[in-house]
Amino acid sequence: MIDLNHGSGVKLGARTIGDDINDAIDAGIIARRAKEPPRDYLGASVLGDPCGRRLCYIYAKTPADVDFTPLAIRRFDIGHEMEDFLGGEAETDGVFKAAAARWFQDAGFVLKTRTKTGDQFRWKALDGKISGAIDGVFMGRDRHPVIIPIPCIWETKALAVKGWNKIKKHGLKIAHDIYYGQVQINMAYLDVFRTLFTAINKNTQELHHELIEFDPPRAQRISDRAVDVIKAVESGTLLDRVANNPDFFLCKMCSYQKRCWP
Numbered sequence: 001m002i003d004l005n006h007g008s009g010v011k012l013g014a015r016t017i018g019d020d021i022n023d024a025i026d027a028g029i030i031a032r033r034a035k036e037p038p039r040d041y042l043g044a045s046v047l048g049d050p051c052g053r054r055l056c057y058i059y060a061k062t063p064a065d066v067d068f069t070p071l072a073i074r075r076f077d078i079g080h081e082m083e084d085f086l087g088g089e090a091e092t093d094g095v096f097k098a099a100a101a102r103w104f105q106d107a108g109f110v111l112k113t114r115t116k117t118g119d120q121f122r123w124k125a126l127d128g129k130i131s132g133a134i135d136g137v138f139m140g141r142d143r144h145p146v147i148i149p150i151p152c153i154w155e156t157k158a159l160a161v162k163g164w165n166k167i168k169k170h171g172l173k174i175a176h177d178i179y180y181g182q183v184q185i186n187m188a189y190l191d192v193f194r195t196l197f198t199a200i201n202k203n204t205q206e207l208h209h210e211l212i213e214f215d216p217p218r219a220q221r222i223s224d225r226a227v228d229v230i231k232a233v234e235s236g237t238l239l240d241r242v243a244n245n246p247d248f249f250l251c252k253m254c255s256y257q258k259r260c261w262p
Contacts, residue, residue: 048181
């Protein structure tokens with residue numbers, strides 16, 4: 001008798017033209033991704049990472065252990081198209097950011113998310129080797145009684161329930177070190193010393209807002225770290241790992257684990 005239980009290895013039904021088309025699409029997606037140029041700078045969104053070695057791998061454009069699957073890339077592409085339609089940012093969570101910006105503007109806040117030329121607000125340092133971008137900047141208010149210090153950077157993240165609850169309960173500085181570092185380095189290089197951080201619950205669309213003040217020592221440490229990473233990579237060396245054991249939780253989640261811990 002043929003075993004038709006799940007996992008038996010028996011496939012019911014012949015291969016269809018749909019299977020062939022999907023395989024062709026997946027191969028095309030992978031080929032297109034292989035042609036996309038990698039970033040040639042360290043982004044503010046990663047500078048708060050506690051592992052110096054991981055930052056070296058990122059800056060050196062080192063291939064990760066496992067690249068994105070075609071399914072993951074398709075999700076990114078859908079996100080990009082939605083963001084372009086709504087005028088949001090070119091990243092997978094941009095649709096949430098575009099909607100949140102509209103909510104602020106509906107409430108009467110003067111929130112700018114693009115420069116006069118239509119570009120994202122961005123800064124660069126060290127001849128472009130370090131760069132960052134912000135989601136927007138508050139320039140005033142039309143009719144709302146809530147006063148946000150002006151000017152004020154706006155940074156927003158869309159998170160799953162667990163991450164959103166953690167930020168709401170503990171605050172950004174304690175709950176998410178990398179995001180906190182990102183807003184600090186952005187404030188330092190843009191000379192705007194307040195950030196309104198908005199966390200969006202992806203599941204419920206609940207909002208959490210937090211006014212973050214400038215932390216000069218933290219911003220300086222992150223800036224110095226970026227310089228150390230660039231010097232290390234350009235001299236052919238690597239910074240230390242964040243831990244001495246591959247079972248450390250950050251190492252277990254790292255996309256460079258196999259390369260870093262042979």
